[in-house]
Amino acid sequence: QVQLQESGPGLVKPSQTLSLTCTVSGGSISSGSYYWSWIRQPAGKGLEWIGRIYTSGSTNYNPSLKSRVTISVDTSKNQFSLKLSSVTAADTAVYYCASGTTTVGSFGLDYWGQGTLVTVSS
Amino acid sequence: SYELTQPPSVSVSPGQTARITCSGDALPKQYAYWYQQKPGQAPVLVIYKDSERPSGIPERFSGSSSGTTVTLTISGVQAEDEADYYCQSADSSGTYGVFGGGTKLTVL
Numbered sequence: 001q002v003q004l005q006e007s008g009p010g011l012v013k014p015s016q017t018l019s020l021t022c023t024v025s026g027g028s029i030s031s032g033s034y035y036w037s038w039i040r041q042p043a044g045k046g047l048e049w050i051g052r053i054y055t056s057g058s059t060n061y062n063p064s065l066k067s068r069v070t071i072s073v074d075t076s077k078n079q080f081s082l083k084l085s086s087v088t089a090a091d092t093a094v095y096y097c098a099s100g101t102t103t104v105g106s107f108g109l110d111y112w113g114q115g116t117l118v119t120v121s122s
Numbered sequence: 123s124y125e126l127t128q129p130p131s132v133s134v135s136p137g138q139t140a141r142i143t144c145s146g147d148a149l150p151k152q153y154a155y156w157y158q159q160k161p162g163q164a165p166v167l168v169i170y171k172d173s174e175r176p177s178g179i180p181e182r183f184s185g186s187s188s189g190t191t192v193t194l195t196i197s198g199v200q201a202e203d204e205a206d207y208y209c210q211s212a213d214s215s216g217t218y219g220v221f222g223g224g225t226k227l228t229v230l
Contacts, residue, residue, distance in 0.1 A: 037219075039221075046208065046221060046222075046223050046224040047157075047159075047165065047208050047210075047221040047224070048221065049210070049218065049219035049220055049221055051218075052219070060217055060218050060219075061218065062123075062218055062219075063123050063218060064123060096164055096165075098164075100167075104155075104167065104170040104171065104174075104176070105153045105155065105170050105171045106153075106212070106216065107152075107153070107155060107210060107211065107212050107216075107219045108153075108155045108167060108170040108171070108210075109155070109157075109165075109167060109210075110167045110170070110176060112164040112165060112166075113164065114164055115164055
């Protein structure tokens, strides 16, 4: 059973880069056919798909965020990471890491972290 | 960019059937997924590949697809089913994912 845990600063200044890490337990991040994803949710609003990285290392990003987003994997630490540059108050949200296997379809997410609140403010 | 459209709210009495729709032009080409989210919790996958149910999800949850619309059906709604429900799919090329705006299910 895969378990995910987000970590990173809860407060980021405007124009800086938001950096979050998701630690994977209960399985190897480099084994099997997994998609490792990031999703966010502003307070009181809906879910927004940010992007994902496949076990092979290939990535897909939300077109509206693509110019500012980088998702990467650190196999030695069994972690994957999100970097979002040039943040503004509009990037304030709960950020979730999530994963899915090809069994549930290429975009299904059957494992989620608990989420971490990131506030963008000076 | 691509969008999925859900009704903002649906209300049903206990024991009745709730139907939540999700519309999108690429749904005939891409699978749909449904998530249940209760306040303060992470979403939970309740339907994948249009109509498949993950283990541990009650049988009263089912999904169907017809053209550009997919539907989540909850039969015999219980009080514990009160939550926000989100559909998810991908653009027609399968390049990026997208969520619907969410539907708040109220059990009267």
